[in-house]
Amino acid sequence: MSNVHVMDHPLIQHKMSYIRDKKTSTKDFRELVDEVGMLMVYEVTRNLQLEDVEVETPITTMTAKRLSGKKICLVPILRAGLGMQEGVHKLIPAARVGHIGLYRDPETLQAVEYYAKFPADIEDRDILVIDPMLATGASAVEAITAIKKRGANKIRFVCLIAAPEGVEALQKAHSDVDIYIAALDEKLDEKSYIIPGLGDAGDRLFGTR
Numbered sequence: 001m002s003n004v005h006v007m008d009h010p011l012i013q014h015k016m017s018y019i020r021d022k023k024t025s026t027k028d029f030r031e032l033v034d035e036v037g038m039l040m041v042y043e044v045t046r047n048l049q050l051e052d053v054e055v056e057t058p059i060t061t062m063t064a065k066r067l068s069g070k071k072i073c074l075v076p077i078l079r080a081g082l083g084m085q086e087g088v089h090k091l092i093p094a095a096r097v098g099h100i101g102l103y104r105d106p107e108t109l110q111a112v113e114y115y116a117k118f119p120a121d122i123e124d125r126d127i128l129v130i131d132p133m134l135a136t137g138a139s140a141v142e143a144i145t146a147i148k149k150r151g152a153n154k155i156r157f158v159c160l161i162a163a164p165e166g167v168e169a170l171q172k173a174h175s176d177v178d179i180y181i182a183a184l185d186e187k188l189d190e191k192s193y194i195i196p197g198l199g200d201a202g203d204r205l206f207g208t209r
């Protein structure tokens with residue numbers, strides 16, 4: 001079974017309190033999501049492989065460490081994933097980026113795919129799938145299934161807020177995918193929104209409601 005990491009660092013909890021607050025403006029919301037994305041990168045990338053490189057400092061030569069192998073590929077789930085991916089990308093600027101467009105049908109709650117574009121060599125890369133919200137888990141499960149179909153198998157899922165129902169569904173469908181969460185909330189409401197949550201992440205990021 002996959003690991004679930006709840007990243008309750010004080011800085012993350014502090015920023016999450018503003019992200020959840022309905023009085024927070026669109027501009028501040030976007031900036032805060034970006035910042036929490038950046039803070040989460042430390043833990044998410046903790047186990048990346050390093051290799052030795054010879055470096056000449058102004059004083060002497062030494063053996064230093066650099067990330068080895070092919071670069072990371074970020075996969076934001078459109079739309080809301082874009083807002084969080086920006087912060088992650090600032091700390092891993094050489095990462096490739098694939099995109100998958102999914103929306104949650106409000107009646108069936110199924111994830112409907114409307115766009116997908118991935119790097120050609122995605123199967124050789126460490127993949128970080130990014131979406132602020134893990135509610136029923138349908139969108140994350142669908143996105144990861146689509147990525148695996150292209151041959152990738154080293155996949156982590158990164159989100160701001162998860163419901164227990166979403167964590168369970170994702171672990172059941174993709175038991176090899178570790179899950180990184182800033183906050184694990186209580187449950188889903190009757191429309192499958194996360195309680196207490198933050199509302200609709202896409203609408204709050206892009207000011208569409």
Ligand SMILES: O=P(O)(O)OC[C@H]1O[C@H](OP(=O)(O)OP(=O)(O)O)[C@H](O)[C@@H]1O
Pocket residue numbers: 077078079080081102103104105109111131132133134135136137138139140166192200201202203
């Ligand atoms: O776990 P689930 O029940 O699938 O719900 C989570 C999904 O819902 C939201 O996207 P939404 O469908 O609102 O699309 P948007 O990003 O375009 O707003 C969110 O960003 C996730 O992708």
Ligand SMILES: O=c1cc[nH]c(=O)[nH]1
Pocket residue numbers: 080133135192193194195197198199200201202
């Ligand atoms: O609470 C939720 C659930 C799904 N999508 C969101 O943006 N928020």
Ligand SMILES: [Mg+2]
Pocket residue numbers: 080200201202203
């Ligand atoms: Mg939305």
